[in-house]
Amino acid sequence: MKIHNTRGGRAFDAVNYVFLAGVGLLMLVPFVYVIAGSFATEAEITRRPFFIWPEQFTTAAYQYIFSTPAFPRALITTILVAAVGTLIQLALTVTMAYPLAKRNLRGRRLVLNLVVFAMVFSGGMIPTFLVVKQLGLLNTYWALILPAAINPFSLIIIKNFFQDLPAELEESAKIDGATEVQILLRILLPLSKPILATFALFYAVGIWNDFMSPLLYLSDSSMWTLQMYLRQVTASADLLGTGALDPNYVPPEQGIKFAVIVVATLPILVFYPFLQKHFAKGMLIGSVKG
Incomplete structure (x- = not known):
């Protein structure tokens, strides 16, 4: 019998999946914050130290760098x-x-x-x-x-x-x-x-x-x-x-x-x-x- 078909094997796999998913989210959060900040207003970036969704979307930063x-x-x-x-x-x-x-x-x-x-x-x-x-x-x-x-x-x-x-x-x-x-x-x-x-x-x-x-x-x-x-x-x-x-x-x-x-x-x-x-x-x- 394969170890992954046993109760212990399935529990081990579940712990691995949860752990790797958590590590992946931790690595993804900073980049999500950078993306959100690029679409946020300057006042919101100054006021909120961290966010993953801007209150007001704006493309002013992208318009400026490409201009x-x-x-x-x-x-x-x-x-x-x-x-x-x-x-x-x-x-x-x-x-x-x-x-x-x-x-x-x-x-x-x-x-x-x-x-x-x-x-x-x-x-x-x-x-x-x-x-x-x-x-x-x-x-x-x-x-x-x-x-x-x-x-x-x-x-x-x-x-x-x-x-x-x-x-x-x-x-x-x-x-x-x-x-x-x-x-x-x-x-x-x-x-x-x-x-x-x-x-x-x-x-x-x-x-x-x-x-x-x-x-x-x-x-x-x-x-x-x-x-x-x-x-x-x-x-x-x-x-x-x-x-x-x-x-x-x-x-x-x-x-x-x-x-x-x-x-x-x-x-x-x-x-x-x-x-x-x-x-x-x-x-x-x-x-x-x-």
């Missing part, structure tokens, strides 16, 4: 950098993982040892900044993408996935005259959708939430990403600039901060459900063998 040139520019910049950066990181990771999956590759062990070493140790902030400066990448969007183009952990997982695929697939393709590039593009990549979708989301979230790289490498405020503007707005909503509204209009400062947080977080929350089905399979595949 300014700074915020939409930062939003579009972040979307483009995240999209291009994710494609580049996936392409470089896959093209490096595929040859390392070949056991007969000369120097394979040395390269893998260097990858593991890079995963444990890093050059640090100052050496990385000096390298970016010497390469002439300061005040360019490439500085947000190239320094972290290949993640050692992701590389090892994808390498293990390629390594665990049946060797007969490549052998039959080579008999038919396929090259290594054709094998990778037409055979291995279609089989790698779960793991590629998982790491694509990891890469995209990492670039989207990256705050330190724009802070270090971008001195031009017109090139700032969304996280930089989020940081500046939380310090002072006036830094958004003058919008297309009435110049005498006093913006809801606290509401603007909440609205910017919602807009900065919403795209990631929208994409998560579509890729969630790939998470468990993508993370488990290739993560056992070295």
Whole structure:
């Protein structure tokens, strides 16, 4: 008899469900408060320290942030950098993982040892900044993408996935005259959708939430990403600039901060459900063998 069919097993499951539901609600409440605050008036935010439903709905905060040139520019910049950066990181990771999956590759062990070493140790902030400066990448969007183009952990997982695929697939393709590039593009990549979708989301979230790289490498405020503007707005909503509204209009400062947080977080929350089905399979595949 399975333990979940016994009275004790069912009670254990019920306690787990209640506990996990409570933890989930605790994690959800702060975000609900931010959403409610973004639709509340400035007076209500000041008067009520906490609420999950505003007494009076208003979209003044959203109207203000989208009427300014700074915020939409930062939003579009972040979307483009995240999209291009994710494609580049996936392409470089896959093209490096595929040859390392070949056991007969000369120097394979040395390269893998260097990858593991890079995963444990890093050059640090100052050496990385000096390298970016010497390469002439300061005040360019490439500085947000190239320094972290290949993640050692992701590389090892994808390498293990390629390594665990049946060797007969490549052998039959080579008999038919396929090259290594054709094998990778037409055979291995279609089989790698779960793991590629998982790491694509990891890469995209990492670039989207990256705050330190724009802070270090971008001195031009017109090139700032969304996280930089989020940081500046939380310090002072006036830094958004003058919008297309009435110049005498006093913006809801606290509401603007909440609205910017919602807009900065919403795209990631929208994409998560579509890729969630790939998470468990993508993370488990290739993560056992070295």
